[in-house]
Amino acid sequence: MMITFKEALQKVLEQTLDLGKEEVTLMKSLNRILAEDIQADRDFPPFNRATKDGIAISYSNLVNTPHKFKIEGEATAGARQQILNNKVNCLEVMTGAVVPENADTVVMYEHITLVNGEVVINENVIRGQNIHYKGSDKKQGSIVITKETKISPAEIGVMASVGSSQVMVKANPKICTIATGNELVDIDVLPEPHQIRKSNMLTIEAALATVEIQATSLHIDDDKETIRHGLKKALIENDVLLLSGGVSMGKFDFIPEVMEELGVEKVFHKVAQRPGKPFWFGIHNESKTVIFSFPGNPVSTFANYHLYFLPWLHKSWDIPIEKSYIKLSIELLITPSLTRFIQVKSTWKDGSLWATPVVENGSGDLTSLAQADGFICLEPRDEAYRVGEAVPFVITR
Numbered sequence: 001m002m003i004t005f006k007e008a009l010q011k012v013l014e015q016t017l018d019l020g021k022e023e024v025t026l027m028k029s030l031n032r033i034l035a036e037d038i039q040a041d042r043d044f045p046p047f048n049r050a051t052k053d054g055i056a057i058s059y060s061n062l063v064n065t066p067h068k069f070k071i072e073g074e075a076t077a078g079a080r081q082q083i084l085n086n087k088v089n090c091l092e093v094m095t096g097a098v099v100p101e102n103a104d105t106v107v108m109y110e111h112i113t114l115v116n117g118e119v120v121i122n123e124n125v126i127r128g129q130n131i132h133y134k135g136s137d138k139k140q141g142s143i144v145i146t147k148e149t150k151i152s153p154a155e156i157g158v159m160a161s162v163g164s165s166q167v168m169v170k171a172n173p174k175i176c177t178i179a180t181g182n183e184l185v186d187i188d189v190l191p192e193p194h195q196i197r198k199s200n201m202l203t204i205e206a207a208l209a210t211v212e213i214q215a216t217s218l219h220i221d222d223d224k225e226t227i228r229h230g231l232k233k234a235l236i237e238n239d240v241l242l243l244s245g246g247v248s249m250g251k252f253d254f255i256p257e258v259m260e261e262l263g264v265e266k267v268f269h270k271v272a273q274r275p276g277k278p279f280w281f282g283i284h285n286e287s288k289t290v291i292f293s294f295p296g297n298p299v300s301t302f303a304n305y306h307l308y309f310l311p312w313l314h315k316s317w318d319i320p321i322e323k324s325y326i327k328l329s330i331e332l333l334i335t336p337s338l339t340r341f342i343q344v345k346s347t348w349k350d351g352s353l354w355a356t357p358v359v360e361n362g363s364g365d366l367t368s369l370a371q372a373d374g375f376i377c378l379e380p381r382d383e384a385y386r387v388g389e390a391v392p393f394v395i396t397r
């Protein structure tokens, strides 16, 4: 009896690793997961900041005795705080400058005129206007970004503002991607008629690059000795192995057998799902290596990477993975007792996201990957899935 997708996923998620954390430079933290709370190292803004170019005045001297203001000098951004020596005067002030001592209000240039070297104010003025007060955004020591946040350019900007030149992020697992098969050749080689280009591992490496993981890679022929030798070394050197091929029923699908010979504990082999049914999953207790051995069909490898490995990775990082749903644009009947993952194109219409299955010639049709935005996940059931019904959506781009 094959296990269900739900059971398989649960078993995978029971094998998460404690990956720990590491320190990287600020720019290297982009797209990583923050492993520390980021605090404001000073008040924000750090001083009363002028938000307009214009003049700084003492408000009570405007209301009590309306008059023309003499310009005493200027306060520029980057200069130390100036002093308005005589409160009946004004200082010219630039955006980003410290509001001068004795001044409490800024009037923008657009609201004043210069008459014989003195300033006349033409508009109504409110006390304290055009000043961004010290500490009004964040107080020193308060948290500006919480840990477990995925670092985007916005977080880079905030961390730069508080001087986080080094950032603690969740560490990544050491991963080796392993292609198996005698038929596979490198992509810069012209394949013989019976050969095909090795594409799966590049797809996986590209997917890993989007989460800032650089994997090593390996290609092993379908030969037991070669497999044993290659896997033995890979198990010692890595936290995770992502394999493709060699786990089906073929005479040369040696992966499960060799894994067990090497002391890798099989957690399960084969899941009641399509595509990706021959998925083999195991752990090497000795080296604490987790092994995802995907069937070689490109769509199967790609689907299983997103369905199992990514949730495993997020759980190992201790962060939730977002669940998405999409509406079906056609009716679908799923009768055989397999969970179905169907490649779909997604489009926005009337404020909702709609899924249209892509034309796909089975899980060996690798060109279909470029047509789809993700997989919808459909459990088998008696009644058809209706048009407009919301179903789980695993986004792959």
Ligand code: AMP
Residues within 6 Å of the ligand: 179, 180, 181, 183, 184, 196, 197, 198, 199, 200, 201, 244, 245, 246, 247, 248, 250, 294, 295, 296, 297, 298, 364
């Ligand atoms: P297997 O799971 O080894 O039986 O492979 C299933 C199909 O996927 C076969 O047609 C393989 O040639 C193909 N395949 C296996 N590995 C790769 C790979 N790395 N890149 C592209 N196709 C592959």
Ligand code: MG
Residues within 6 Å of the ligand: 180, 181, 245, 246, 296
């Ligand atoms: Mg093979």
